[in-house]
Each structure stands twice: as structure tokens, then as C-alpha cells.
Amino acid sequence: MSSTSEANSLANVIGNELPYLRRYARALTGSQGSGDAYAAATLEAILEDRSLFSEKVSARVALFRVFHGIWTSSGSPVAEGETGLAQAAQTHLAKLTANTREALLLNTIEELSVSDIAFVMDIGESEVRHLVDVAQREMADSxxxxxxxxxxxxxxxxxxxxxxxxxxxxxxxxxxxxxxxxxxxxxxxxxxxxxxxxxxxxxxxxxxxxxxxxxxxxxxxxxxxxxxxxxxxxxxxxxxxxxxxxxxxxxxxxxxxxxxxxxxxxxxxx
CATH class of the missing domain: 3.40.50.2300 (Response regulator)
Incomplete structure (x- = not known):
């Protein structure tokens, strides 16, 4: 397969999963603008280094793994300049255990299995289960x-x-x-x-x-x-x-x- 054909194939695969990456990113940030910016950064990272996109798992899981690497390295859940409820939410979020919201969203809204979430977040399956349990308790009480x-x-x-x-x-x-x-x-x-x-x-x-x-x-x-x-x-x-x-x-x-x-x-x- 030519490099052009490979690029087109990868673009089609990612394109099919992009709406769901946007949904996940928006839910994490609470904003269409911030969420879509993280999704765009994920695509840019894959274009620069295609080896980041694993062929060992489904396209959705591979895409979410690249996103998660960018998300965790940024250290900021919303973009600078966000105001209103998105900004006020940071007070609540600061009280939550790290990685719990991510695990909960991946498990419930995006319907990924525990093993898939473990691959996306690069953690063990037992830790995934623990994070989901903690998230359900903390979010419900907040x-x-x-x-x-x-x-x-x-x-x-x-x-x-x-x-x-x-x-x-x-x-x-x-x-x-x-x-x-x-x-x-x-x-x-x-x-x-x-x-x-x-x-x-x-x-x-x-x-x-x-x-x-x-x-x-x-x-x-x-x-x-x-x-x-x-x-x-x-x-x-x-x-x-x-x-x-x-x-x-x-x-x-x-x-x-x-x-x-x-x-x-x-x-x-x-």
C-alpha cells in the first residue's frame, strides 16, 4: 500500500471515531471550544508521529489513548479564558481524586471495557475499577x-x-x-x-x-x-x-x- 493510501485509510478510520472523541473531550472540559481544541491537538500529534496510534487495539481505543496522553500532560481541564460555570467548576474539580472523571466517562458514556480503559490510561485494570468506584461516590456527593x-x-x-x-x-x-x-x-x-x-x-x-x-x-x-x-x-x-x-x-x-x-x-x- 502506498503512503498516500495509508494516510487516506488512517484518516477514514480516525474520522469515524472523531465524533466520540469530541463527546469525551467536551464532557471533560465542559466546553465545545476547549474539548474540540484537545481533539484537534490529538489529531496533530498523530499526524506528526503515526506510531502513537496503536494498531494493537480498536481505532477508538487507540485514539483515546493518544488524547489521554495530551490531556494528562497539559494539566489543565479547561482553556485559559473560560468563564462562568466552567470556571467555577474548578473549585469542585480540585476536590476530586485524580483520573476518576476520566475513568468514569470512558466506562459509562463511551462504554469502553475495563481492559480498554486500562490501555487508554496506561494503568492496571484493578486501578480502573477503583477509579470508577471512587468517581461514582465523589461525583454523587459533590x-x-x-x-x-x-x-x-x-x-x-x-x-x-x-x-x-x-x-x-x-x-x-x-x-x-x-x-x-x-x-x-x-x-x-x-x-x-x-x-x-x-x-x-x-x-x-x-x-x-x-x-x-x-x-x-x-x-x-x-x-x-x-x-x-x-x-x-x-x-x-x-x-x-x-x-x-x-x-x-x-x-x-x-x-x-x-x-x-x-x-x-x-x-x-x-
């Missing part, structure tokens, strides 16, 4: 608040309410449409919004969230979608926190705990 749910399917809404309430958060209410969501947020301002993309009257959960943020200011937001890659292109303002449908309870728990630290409040576009 922040609690009021959660608003935007979801038009009654069964899913009830399930999300039960999960969030069991975590110790208060539920401000459930909205099924864009207009109802805006009115609910004005009635009782939430600390966190958990939103589906497609709503009952064919209105958009993204539009509902944009209306609420324009009205109330910065709030952390988690979007739930069956097609997360469509909101992970890096080509426009996009959310930092995404859960894929169908979701698992531990994914919701992890995302809620993470999002309470950070905010994704740039206007989004459908």
Missing part, C-alpha cells in the same frame, strides 16, 4: 440541585425522573413541547436541563434550550439523542453533554453528575 426534564415520551420521562430523584436532585417538572419548556423554566429556574431533541409537537428540544438560556443565562444542559454524531461535527455551536438513545441508568447518572460541574450554553442550531 453537587446537587434542581433538574428540569424536557421529554415528550411519558415512560422515558418517568424513568429519567426516577433516576435523577434517586441521585438526590429535585425535579422542577417535565415539559413535552418547546413552549411548555420555556414556561416551566421561567416558573422555577433549574440548575440543570435534561432534554430530548425531538418533542411532541415536532418542535425542537434544542430550540427550547436556546430560548431558556437566552432568558435565564448559563445553565448546564444534557441532550439525549439517538444520533449523537449529528451534534458532534465541530462545524457549528454544539452541546458539550450528550447521551445516546437508548440510554442506560449509569450513563444518565454519570452525565448528570458531570454536567452539574460544567455548562454548554452557546446557541445551538438544528
Amino acid at each position: 453537587v446537587s440541585g434542581r433538574v428540569m426534564i424536557i421529554e415528550d415520551e411519558a415512560i422515558i420521562a418517568m424513568d429519567l425522573q426516577a433516576i435523577v430523584a434517586d441521585m438526590g436532585h429535585a425535579i422542577t417538572g417535565v415539559a413535552r413541547t418547546r413552549d411548555a419548556a420555556v414556561e416551566l423554566a421561567r416558573t422555577e429556574k433549574p440548575d440543570l436541563i435534561l432534554a430530548d431533541i425531538q418533542l411532541a409537537d415536532n418542535s425542537s428540544g434544542i430550540d427550547a434550550v436556546n430560548d431558556i438560556l437566552a432568558d435565564l443565562g448559563e445553565l448546564p444542559v444534557i441532550f439525549i439523542t439517538a444520533f449523537p454524531e449529528r451534534l458532534l461535527t465541530g462545524e457549528r455551536p454544539e452541546p458539550a453533554f450528550l447521551i445516546s438513545k437508548p440510554y442506560r441508568e449509569d450513563q444518565v447518572r454519570s452525565a448528570v453528575s458531570q454536567a452539574m460541574f460544567f455548562s454548554s450554553t452557546e446557541p445551538l442550531h438544528t
